[in-house]
Amino acid sequence: MxxxxxxxxxxxxxxxxxxxxxxxxxxxxxxxxxxxxxxxxxxxxxxxxxxxxxxxxxxxxxxxxLPVIPNPEKIVCIGLNYEAHRLEAKRAETKFPTLFPRWPTSQTAHGAAIPLPTESEQLDFEGEIALVIGKGGRRIAKEDAWSHIAGYAPYNDASIRDWQYHTTQWGAGKNFDGTGAFGPWMVTRDEIKDGQRLELVTRLNGEEVQRGNTDQLIFSIPVLINYISTVMTLRPGDVIVTGTPSGVGVKREPQLFMKAGDRIEVEVSGLGRLENTVAHERTP
Incomplete structure (x- = not known):
């Protein structure tokens, strides 16, 4: 479905x-x-x-x-979960996943314009694969993790980079209103085999800027579910955004940020294509 x-x-x-x-x-x-x-x-x-x-x-x-889940209780994002992205970011290896939150107000839908805020010109793209929890739980064992998934969808964890780096905590740059695109729909797990390799491609104005697949995840989906559910109870409708491949704009030379009028796509095999434009944010 x-x-x-x-x-x-x-x-x-x-x-x-x-x-x-x-x-x-x-x-x-x-x-x-x-x-x-x-x-x-x-x-x-x-x-x-x-x-x-x-x-x-x-x-x-x-x-x-609307975003696939417009009102999730939790959106848990994973940072630096592809090795090539960790290397381009010049970050040390870690034994545990890097977690950060998004809030529901930071989400937007397929077909909507991602707003470029007046406070920054550093709106970056991060194509990702999101999973939606179907069955909740605490301390979910890795071997049981797949059965807790309802489905999967493309996600664009678009980031305001200068605000992200105001401090060592990334929350400000990850939570500007309407920057996290989620959709167009969720493909239920009965159509995606457990552990199936999913290919992800991000395109900016038709040009490929990112490519990766779930075989390249440093921390696999079962590891993520186990780790996150050890910290907090996962509930139906919670969203886990699994990380972005290399090629983000802030680490390019020269840097490449999205601007008003751009078109950004995140396509995932078996899931579909998430498309958004970029527009200057309307302010009162």
């Missing part, structure tokens, strides 16, 4: 994409996709989809997409 969140005529809802352009609305099952994952999980969603009225399907073109 491909599950997505959206608004239509100003009303938020969620549903399943069938084919390339038809949405079966499932907003009657639960208010949000996060709620549906928590109440009955993917099994209940499949049952509701099977019983849904196909005659009431919506056209994809008639809705405005």
């Amino acid at each position: 491909k599950l997505l969140s959206y608004t239509r005529n100003g009303k938020p809802s969620w549903g399943a994409l069938e084919g390339n352009d038809r949405i079966v609305d499932l907003g009657h099952v639960a208010p949000t996709l996060r709620d549906a994952l928590g109440q009955g999980g993917l099994g209940a969603i499949r049952e509701s989809l099977a019983a849904a009225d196909r005659g009431a399907a919506l056209r994809l073109a008639d809705v405005r997409l």
Whole structure:
């Protein structure tokens, strides 16, 4: 299944994409996709989809997409999780994953404009693969980790670099409103084999700027789930953003930052393509 969140005529809802352009609305099952994952999980969603009225399907073109999970309780991002990126960043090896948070207000959707804030011209791209937790838990064993995943989606952990480096903590540069693009949909784990190699490509204005795959992760997905759930209880709808490959703009010579009018894409094999433009942030 491909599950997505959206608004239509100003009303938020969620549903399943069938084919390339038809949405079966499932907003009657639960208010949000996060709620549906928590109440009955993917099994209940499949049952509701099977019983849904196909005659009431919506056209994809008639809705405005939201981030896959618009209201996650937690967004946990992983830094420096590809070896080539660690090397380009000139960071020492670590025995444990680097974690940092994003807040829901920092997210935006497929097709939306990522805002370039007035305070900076250093808006950088970070193509990543996100996973959504379907079954919660604490101290989840690595061998059980795959069963806790609901699905996967492309993510752009776009970063305001100068603000990121104001201190040794990265939170400021990672949480400007609307900079973390998430979508267009989540592909459920029944369509992605556990441990399947996923290829990620980031393109800026059609030119490839990043390429990597999940075989290159320093800390694998089961290791991440185990480590994070040791610190905090993971709940359905929580999002883990697994890290970016090398090629980020801040480490290039000369540096390459996104500017107003640019088009940025993050494409992941089996998951789809996340596309956004860049625009100057509107201020009051």
